[in-house]
Amino acid sequence: MGNKVEFDQIERVSTQPVFTKRERVLIHLKKFWWMYLLGLVCIIVLVVPLIIFVGLPNIAQSKLNSAKFGIDSITLSNMRE
Numbered sequence: 001m002g003n004k005v006e007f008d009q010i011e012r013v014s015t016q017p018v019f020t021k022r023e024r025v026l027i028h029l030k031k032f033w034w035m036y037l038l039g040l041v042c043i044i045v046l047v048v049p050l051i052i053f054v055g056l057p058n059i060a061q062s063k064l065n066s067a068k069f070g071i072d073s074i075t076l077s078n079m080r081e
Contacts, residue, residue, distance in 0.1 A: 019027070029036070
């Protein structure tokens with residue numbers, strides 16, 4: 001019992017660096033930039049045709065409906081009996 005060896009157990013704990021909110025956002029954006037780009041392209045592909053094919057004709061039609069046209073004269077030509 002005289003040769004008793006004692007061991008102290010030392011545990012090495014690596015501490016994770018503490019990121020600020022801005023750093024976490026930047027890490028997230030670096031990781032998932034392609035998803036945001038794909039979402040932006042999808043939104044543009046949906047919004048632009050809707051504006052062209054729905055919005056502009058509705059605006060033009062409302063302008064025509066509210067316009068006042070004055071007829072000065074009518075000319076009839078090539079009348080068939």
